Amino acid sequence: MSSASPSGTGIIYASFDRFPAPKGAAVHIRAFVEALGAAFGGVDLLALRDGSTVSTGPLALAEGVTYHPMEARGRDLVAQALSFRAHLAGWWRGRPKAAVVHVRSIFEGYPVARRKEALTDALVFEVNGLPSIELKYHHPDVAEDAELLRKLVAQEDLCISRADLLVTPSEVTAEYLVKRGADAGRVKVIPNGVDLDVFRYAPPRAWDADRPVRLLYSGTMTSWQGVHHAIEACRLLRRDVPAVLTLVGPLRRNGRRALMDRCGDLLLEGAVEILEPLPQAELARLHHACDVVLVPLPVNDRNCVQGCCPLKLLEAMATGTPVVASNLPVVRTLAGPDEVMLIRPGSPKAISEAVKALRADATLGPALSAKARARVERDFPWGRAQTSLVSAYEEAFGMARASTRRSTSASASD
Known part of the structure; x- marks a missing residue:
């Protein structure tokens, strides 16, 4: 992994997931983009517009983070993925090269991996799951489609090989990525976290024989x-x-x-x-x-x-x-x-x-x-996961925190 600072502008975090939403993926996305925004600034989050999200325009989500709701129309997963990719391409057109593009799946990651040099200085592939394994559980009707499976594996392999950093929450997944050809030195395990202020502790309820x-x-x-x-x-x-x-x-x-x-x-x-x-x-x-x-x-x-x-x-x-x-x-x-x-x-x-x-x-x-x-x-507060992610960006890409850049700029102007 290169320690040279990226020459591109900002961080693009793209995800083929509904946001905001009560699902774990949306919780994970918010924690990560908030950490990146606070540390480096200039984060653009591109994710599927949840049905409850009224606005379709850019929204200020947190410090240093702008959320751009995306669409994904279609009757099946393939059509929705292609629609999402088209909306991403439309948003991207004419924008400057990014310092880092962070993707969570092949659905947004594959087009970036194919044109990596033109779009970004560095690619982060966050692997929580891979469709070549998971798709059959969500969509059993495609389980026997050998041609689709072959395409999924090929797109996964490209994303794995072209990623400068692979982030995963599981040691088991990290081992699997290495078996799939990933450089172990580029794999970073960052377990999920918990918001301890929301999931507060209470002692277990006393057992009562009179209630179920x-x-x-x-x-x-x-x-x-x-x-x-x-x-x-x-x-x-x-x-x-x-x-x-x-x-x-x-x-x-x-x-x-x-x-x-x-x-x-x-x-x-x-x-x-x-x-x-x-x-x-x-x-x-x-x-x-x-x-x-x-x-x-x-x-x-x-x-x-x-x-x-x-x-x-x-x-x-x-x-x-x-x-x-x-x-x-x-x-x-x-x-x-x-x-x-x-x-x-x-x-x-x-x-x-x-x-x-x-x-x-x-x-x-x-x-x-x-x-x-x-x-x-x-071991598992979100703050620890957020710190680990920011550190991984610093170590992999030599990125300077926004506070450091401001201090350097102020010193130069004195």
Whole structure:
């Protein structure tokens, strides 16, 4: 990586994600662009306009950050991606060369990688997930499209090879990127963070035999996240104790129908409630109203080969509600057995037994809770992730902070 300062102007942070939105991706984007804006200034954020965002023009988002809402129209993912790329190209036309372009996926990254020398001095590829692995979970109908998969892999390979810095939140993902040909010296692991002022700590609720055990699952309602294991665990648990499962996350129309079919008798019995994504403050309050948070990630290529950094695990640990999570490498890098209950992946029975163990031992939950919160405060506040990102820019590109540039300018004029 070069330490020479970029000659281009400003930082462009582009993402094929809805912003602002209650999803983890939007939280991550805000944390990163705010850090870059405060440190270096001149950040342009290009992201999909959320339906609730009225304005389509530039918006001052934070210190040194301007948000440019983008459109992505089309009936399917490919059409939407091409539409997004067209809007990006229109925005970019006639603008000066950027110092750094920071992308989060191939959907915006591939066109930049192809024309890197003309568009930017440096390219940052932030890898939270790769479509060649993840697409089949979101869009099963394309899983057998070999030609599409070949194109996705080729575009990923180009972005990986042309990136001057690869940022990822997971050690597992970092290892996978190196196997895909990335220079290990260009890979920087920056785990996700938690807003500790929003996800405040509260001791676990005292167990009460007169009320149902309240379980919480938040996040994507798909098999690769293990929502089906959470549902089956609730069904098993109810054979022995009253229990209610709250599911929080985005759902497409077909996904909602499939989820309700899977819940079946639990819905009829009032044992499952399904909620749309919540603002972070409301989600934190919901954590405090529950007895156990479930993070039942199964064994699959998304979780075990590509890797991930489950933000919902860190947020749950921060709130103090006891957590039952799959014993996978992506979990163990964030939490140990004295901080969360680690259970066999893919086993609703193991989840049910862990919840019953928490219920049977009044000291277990508080002990896990306190250590989990301490771990998050030490290792996973957003401030630490933001500092790591800014340092990575300084080390990789020799970029000077805005405050340093102002001081140098003032000294030169004296």
